Amino acid sequence: MNEKKFDVIIIGGGPAGISAALWCDELGLDALLLESQGELGGQLLWTFNEIQNHLGAEAKDGRQMRDHFLNQIEKRRFTKILNSEVTGIDLAAKTVTLAGVGRFEGESIVIATGVGRRRLNIEGENKFQGKGILRSGKPDKDQVKDKVALIVGGGDAAFENTQILSETASKVILVHRRKEFSAREEFIASAKNNPKVEILTDSVLNRISGRKRVEEVEIKDIKTNAVNSLAVQGILVRIGVKPNSELFRNDLETDARGYLKVDQNCATNVTNIFAVGDVANPASPTVSSAVGMGATAIKSIRLRLKSS
Ligand SMILES: Cc1cc2nc3c(=O)[nH]c(=O)nc-3n(C[C@H](O)[C@H](O)[C@H](O)COP(=O)(O)OP(=O)(O)OC[C@H]3O[C@@H](n4cnc5c(N)ncnc54)[C@H](O)[C@@H]3O)c2cc1C
Incomplete structure (x- = not known):
């Protein structure tokens, strides 16, 4: 079992988490990025429309935008573990334990877990995924x-x-x-x-x-x-989305719909725990907001470390 301490642990590898990882390298912070899926990208992997509103790059679909991001972070230094859904976290001790992988401690934790599609929760919904129930x-x-x-x-x-x-x-x-x-x-x-x-x-x-x-x-x-x-x-x-925040609701303040509450630095109510991107309910839930919030949180973490 691995045991390691990082400056920052980032949970979620969508645009917000990827941006946070890039900014950790930019500002000299040692980061661990944990993503539950087998690849980075988050909602970009289920976006099939063109993306023409993110300044700096256009893409024929989300996957191509994700590929732009991967090209850009290729040379950035941070540790990434895929297929690693965080199911247990101790926010007071700032530790994340991944079954069979290790126990990791972060000076700060950045939650970038995004949103998931709401489901109907009716009979047959699980059984017929991909068998008549369409993705998009x-x-x-x-x-x-x-x-x-x-x-x-x-x-x-x-x-x-x-x-x-x-x-x-x-x-x-x-x-x-x-x-x-x-x-x-x-x-x-x-x-x-x-x-x-x-x-x-x-x-x-x-x-x-x-x-x-x-x-x-x-x-x-x-x-x-x-x-x-x-x-x-x-x-x-297509009945909307819900924040992936269940894991944190006992410790962190949320709004009535379960989105994590943050201040202008993307800080939550618990010291050194930050939330970025869609899970923190930005006024405009977009790639641009997610990327900007990732940068904001890491800049703020860097400033706190300097002044402590
Ligand atoms: C169909 C569609 C079209 C869109 N079109 C546009 C557009 O044209 N322009 C635009 O700017 N935006 C668009 N968006 C919105 C944009 O994709 C999101 O705002 C953006 O992806 C949010 O990024 P995020 O990193 O906050 O969250 P997400 O992209 O949701 O990523 C969160 C990541 O966290 C991971 N995760 C969740 N829980 C855990 C856990 N417990 N442990 C480890 N990992 C976890 C998830 O697997 C996921 O990879 C669109 C979205 C959709 C669905």
């Missing part, structure tokens, strides 16, 4: 060619994907639990004017079923409690 409209639209697709959600992401799937599907059914939508008016209007799109409001999905792949869903009208079965072959769930 753009890469998966051919899976529903001439078939019936169903989208759950009422925001921009749900409506954008409705448009994309309607390019190939014979029909797209959008199911939303409320009557009102949070999506942009132009997205809603174009879905309503699309003859392939049917919108069901005040409705929720109860169950997904099929033999090997998705074949049928059960939909409940929450006003009348009537339950209907519909034959569908593809499902996309």
Whole structure:
């Protein structure tokens, strides 16, 4: 078992964590970056749209933007451990233990765990991942060619994907639990004017079923409690995101939705524990904000060390 002390332990290897690692090297801090997945990138790995709004580099999709980041940090010195989900942390002692790998102590800890997609938590949702439950409209639209697709959600992401799937599907059914939508008016209007799109409001999905792949869903009208079965072959769930902050909620202050509260230095309420990127609820949850917060936290850590 490894035992080592670092100036900074960074948890999460999305844009915020990668930026923090770069800035540790820049400012002479010895950093350990822990990422639960097999590669760095975070949400960039599930972004299939072009990224044209991050100053300095454009990309045809998130993976290409991630590759720009990897090229840039290639020569930077920091320790990286992939496939290492942090499941236990002692924030008072500032130690992270990874089963079978080691126990690491950080002078400071930077939480960059981002957000994850909300799930429906209904029967069939786990079973049919990749078997009719789609990752995203753009890469998966051919899976529903001439078939019936169903989208759950009422925001921009749900409506954008409705448009994309309607390019190939014979029909797209959008199911939303409320009557009102949070999506942009132009997205809603174009879905309503699309003859392939049917919108069901005040409705929720109860169950997904099929033999090997998705074949049928059960939909409940929450006003009348009537339950209907519909034959569908593809499902996309876009009901928002939630912060990956469960691990820290006992020790760190959060807002009502579980996002970690930070000050202008990205410091949390516990000394030497910082939170950066989407998990800290930036006003604009973007690559630019994540990268900027990574830099802010490390600069602030460096200044604290100098003055102590
Ligand atoms: C479809 C889509 C399109 C987007 N388009 C744009 C765009 O055009 N422009 C733009 O600027 N932004 C865009 N974004 C938003 C942008 O991707 C995010 O704001 C950014 O990725 C946030 O970075 P982050 O590092 O804070 O978090 P994330 O990218 O969420 O990364 C967090 C990382 O932490 C890891 N992690 C979580 N928990 C643990 C743990 N316990 N132990 C170890 N590791 C852990 C995760 O595996 C992940 O790699 C888009 C997002 C999506 C989903």
